Amino acid sequence: MRSQDSDALPISIRGVTKTYGAVHALDDVSLEVKSGEFITLLGPSGSGKTTLLMVIAGFTRPDCGSLKFGEREVIRTPPHLRDLGMTFQSYALFPHMSVAGNVAYPLKLRKLQKAEIAERVEKALETVQLGGYGDRRITQLSGGQKQRVALARSIVFEPRILLMDEPLSALDKKLRDQMQIELRHLHEKLGMTTVYVTHDQREALTMSDRIAVVNKGRIMQLASPRELYERPANRFVADFIGDSTFLPVERSGEQVSYGGMPLKFVQAPPDTPTLALMVRPERIVLSSEGPREGANNFAATAVEVVYQGDSYLLHARLDDGTLIALRGGVRGASLSALPNVGDKVTLTLAPEDTVLIDGSEA
């Protein structure tokens, strides 16, 4: 199998629109996927992420738009001539064929010699750690094994583009975590351009080079996992990825203030009519010795304290009535220093963690 990504293909999507009646499943979507990149389409169900994948695969015909694999325009190419690998949410393994039969099928269609087929099937099965499973029946496999066979079948003919439609959604959490890392390694090894669809934000953050957050048929933001999490472009992205509370802030010139208190921040706020302060539960800190110099301090009242094993969750009400969540570590003395319900507390936010985003509802 391939070891470098020299023959992966970039994907260029331009102005793709698909409507079902009055509903815009895809609304003028453009996306450039670089050669060898692992990109994830992330969004709630019905957002259009699967429709976009189906357009790339050729199973959904858009109303208009352009789709290029490398230099080749493929928007009117039928699916069987697009030559890309795909794994389905349902795995779609043919139940009347053995494991080897399934993996060999794309090679048979490409009229390879019998000996070469056998060799490549075994190699593909070894790649997904299922060497020697060729004679098994599909019905004898566990969910995780089926997932691996589906993967082997989609890479055995060395496609230059791989599409994956929620491949891990049917697996239990432990197996899912393990498969995420394995898929990531496999991508590094094989290097094909990969478009991955999921509604699981953690999965997207773990695996992707870049993530496209999709909502209502549009791409809300396209960025690296870190940028997406720390600098979300709007409230939808901030809300969808991670937990956050939004506080209304006012801008006057260079200064941004919350409830009359000027905020200290590092990253310049976006140039939008309204702004909001995004507070992540794990970035805001409970201060035991009152307001801290050089940070933003918020006075609040503890409403609920929940012990969750690996961390604790504190809900506190700010003076303006906003409920804010704070997640803290349970290392050492911090657990015994937790406030009681009704206590006055001070929450502090470092300037580096003070993130101002577009305040309009997306």
Place this chain on the structure above:
Amino acid sequence: MQATPANASGLRVDEKLERMKLFGLSSPALLLVLVILVIPVGWLFYVSFLGGNGQFSLENYQRMVERSSYMRIFRTTFEVSLVTTGLCILIGYPLAYFLSQIPPRIANLCMITVLLPFWTSLLVRTYAWLVLLQKQGLINEWAMALGLWDEPIKMVHNMTGTLIGMVHIMLPFLILPVYGSMKAVDRDYVKAAANLGASPRRAFWDVFFPLTMPGLFAGTLMVFILCLGFFVTPAVLGGGKVIMVSMKIVSNIELFVSWGAASALGVVLLALTFAILWVASRFLKLDQIAGGGH
């Protein structure tokens, strides 16, 4: 850990009681099968071995082997059944495929039109075909009015009429199981085949068709076996020219009052049907293994 013996025996009693209740619930049905199936068929079997003088004799079976007319009747029966089954597959499979691919709401409407004749009396349907197909019938008159042919074509009281009527009556028996198995095929299978490089034709023959085989097999078997014992339609539309085993049984009783001969024919037909079922069940099992539990 050790089992608690007291509980174990109590649970065993519960298990036994449950099994007895199940048996009690099914006993009326068992009784019914015994009275209306096992006893009459046993009696039929017995009568078929009685000669003209009331003594044990093989003459009823001998006659079947010796007289070529009987062989002809069996051959006709198999020919009619095979051709009817073949036509049902040729018409029914594509129709079921069409129904399985269109939106469910329209498919349900179409299904009703398939099933409507199924709920109409067999006699009514057969005589309706007689009306349609006869020399001065609708089809001949319209065809001549449209200039499709000049002379009325003889479409009833022969093999053509028999086959038209039988195919029409048998079609739902094929379409229903085939449609069911088609609906059970996940559309992702065909998509996956296409994605892997299979043209629509290849995807159909490599993936879709094999997965609908169990339904097609069940439908084919049902139609063929029903055809073997069919009476009304060939009797009415065949006009005495197409003689099947069931018709010979009737004439043996009505014309010749020979219960022995009629019973022997019935026994042979039953035995042939069982033989076919037995052979088919071996294939069906093989198929189920190949179909991965479908």
